[in-house]
Amino acid sequence: MRIFKSIVIVLLSLAITLVSGCGRNLQPLTNSDKLCEEVLTYLDTDDVDGLKSLFCEKTIKETPNLDEQIEAAMECYEGKTVSYGNILGTESDSVDNGVTTVHYIGPHITRIETDSGRKYNIKIYSYLIYAKDTTMVGISEIDIYDENNDIVCVIGDNFT
Numbered sequence: 598m599r600i601f602k603s604i605v606i607v608l609l610s611l612a613i614t615l616v617s618g619c620g621r622n623l624q625p626l627t628n629s630d631k632l633c634e635e636v637l638t639y640l641d642t643d644d645v646d647g648l649k650s651l652f653c654e655k656t657i658k659e660t661p662n663l664d665e666q667i668e669a670a671m672e673c674y675e676g677k678t679v680s681y682g683n684i685l686g687t688e689s690d691s692v693d694n695g696v697t698t699v700h701y702i703g704p705h706i707t708r709i710e711t712d713s714g715r716k717y718n719i720k721i722y723s724y725l726i727y728a729k730d731t732t733m734v735g736i737s738e739i740d741i742y743d744e745n746n747d748i749v750c751v752i753g754d755n756f757t
Contacts, residue, residue: 628688628702628725629684629686629688629702629704630684630704632651632702632704632721632723632736633684633704633706633719633721635647635651636648636651636706636719636721636736636739637678637681637706637709637719639651640670640671640674640678641677641678643671645664645667645668645671648667648670648752649663649664649667651723651735651736652735652736652737652752652753653723653724653732653733653734653735653736653737654731654732654733654734654735655730655732655733655737656735656736656737656738656753656754658732659754660753660754663752663753666750666751666752666753667752669750670739670741670750670752673741673749673750674711674715674717674741674750675711675713675715676711676712676713676714676715677711677712678709678710678711679710679711679712680708680709680710681706681707681708681709681710682706682707682708682709683706683707683708684704684705684706684707685704685705685707686702686703686704686705686720686721687701687702687703688700688701688702688703689701696728697726698726698727698728698729699724699726699727699728699729700724700725700726700727701723701724701725702721702723702724702725703720703721703722703723704720704721704723705718705719705720705721706718706719706721715743715744716743716744717741717742717743717744717749718741718742718744718746719739719740719741719742720739720740720742721736721738721739722736722737722738722739722753722755723735723736723737724737736753737753737754737755738751738752738753738754738755739751739752739753740752
């Protein structure tokens with residue numbers, strides 16, 4: 598009977614540990630939400646420098662016409678954001694010996710509506726951590742799509 602109780606206790610402890618660990622994966626993508634809000638704010642206010650500050654060093658150095666691409670995106674993105682649907686996307690990590698070496702987010706803002714009546718979707722490519730090359734930390738590319746999901750503007754270069 599003692600062996601049975603011991604097995605039950607061990608299994609219950611294991612189950613509690615597994616269940617509590619899974620809950621951490623269900624948290625909202627707050628990094629993605631914050632980044633998306635910043636991108637929309639800079640597009641709404643035509644803030645070229647603000648949007649550029651979100652890009653990774655590698656994109657800034659290796660995209661000589663980045664300022665022009667951002668300015669073209671500001672012209673392409675007509676009006677101010679009134680609403681948007683969901684922030685979807687991917688998020689992934691690489692861990693080496695318990696240390697996160699890569700943390701990637703790829704949020705996708707859906708059904709954006711502006712006060713000019715235009716509709717867009719925006720896809721962002723960004724590393725929050727990239728241990729092998731810290732110049733990759735930040736946004737590498739932003740793609741703006743129209744309501745038909747046809748790409749209308751690309752800012753930067755996705756090096757992945």
